[in-house]
Amino acid sequence: MNARRTFLHGIGTAALGVAMVVSAQSPAAAAEAKPGTGTHQECRGVTVDKTAPVISRASVLIKAPLARVWRLHADIDRWQSWIPEIAPAHKVTPGPLRPGSVFTWSPQNMNVRSTIKTIAPLRCTAWGAPVNGITGVHLWTFRQTKDGVLATTEESWAGPPVEVDIPGSQASLDQGLSDWAQRLKGTAEARSGCR
Template sequence: MNAQRGFARGIGTAALGTVMLLSVQAPATAANSGPRQVCRGVTVDKTAPVISRASVLIKAPLAEVWRLHADIDNWEGWIPEITPAHKKTPGPLRPGSVFTWSPQNMNVESTIKTITPLRCTAWGAPVNGITGVHLWTFKQTSDGVLATTEESWAGPPVEADIPGNQTNLDQGLTDWAHRLKDTAESRSDHH
């Protein structure tokens, strides 16, 4: 897999997930939006002009998938295009935890809105006039871990180029999910 593929085009403010990719331009219709992912009552901005979702089935232990996802300080080991990434709030991730990261050489500061270990995280990432809400969910299935990432972008810069931003977010989420899958599966093969 080409590690640089979507990131060379840019992922905007946040983004990353994918075996299935759903792209929705708000307002979403019942026919194409599917049920929204939720983490302890938090979901993406359903009225945002750009919403994307990607899911991937990962054949690795849930604990390994979660460890890679939640270990922000070590994202550079498997997804260097969005680093440096650094957790500013000490201790385990929890509501209010702050982390910084650098998609497309932008300095983004995100705040965890909610988290359930081994199940889901949701964070907000306002940057350069864009309000992003990013959600990850993890579900153990008989075939592996279904990881789904969903994100919404709103704000004047998004509205200025909805198709371009939609493409960037779709590609970014797809790349992030595939990278999580590839890394988790390769690491679990070695254990």
């Protein structure tokens, strides 16, 4: 793996971007692949950059209570207990997560500073993080179903480092989202005794 791909994989696994990949294709294909509306996920009107050259989406069904899944997702200071590849992770802004809250994390030993764009407790979060020339927008949504919690994450990458290697960037982001979602699923289900 070359240095550029290592950098992008690091961003995908932790900083910007997780489960069974529902769609991990070009923006047009990703939009077309979403069941129903054919549009991107959104959180209180915020969505990924639909014009970005790289957009990925991953979903996973988690057999655990929604409150537990949400706590794992929203407790940034404890991310390192279940996804150590991004440690240390720390919420900079005191109090509950809200628009404007800032947090830092360290995928592949990089220092990333993200800002919450919007949040709806137990339903969704969206944040942005410019890193080394890449502008990323990351969205998580959570929906209770009769079989468990459907967690979906979607992320866009834009910027010169992405343009240099779009297929490599796409593959890195796809893998990163899938890895993160699977970690969330595994941790939530282990803590609830469901598997």
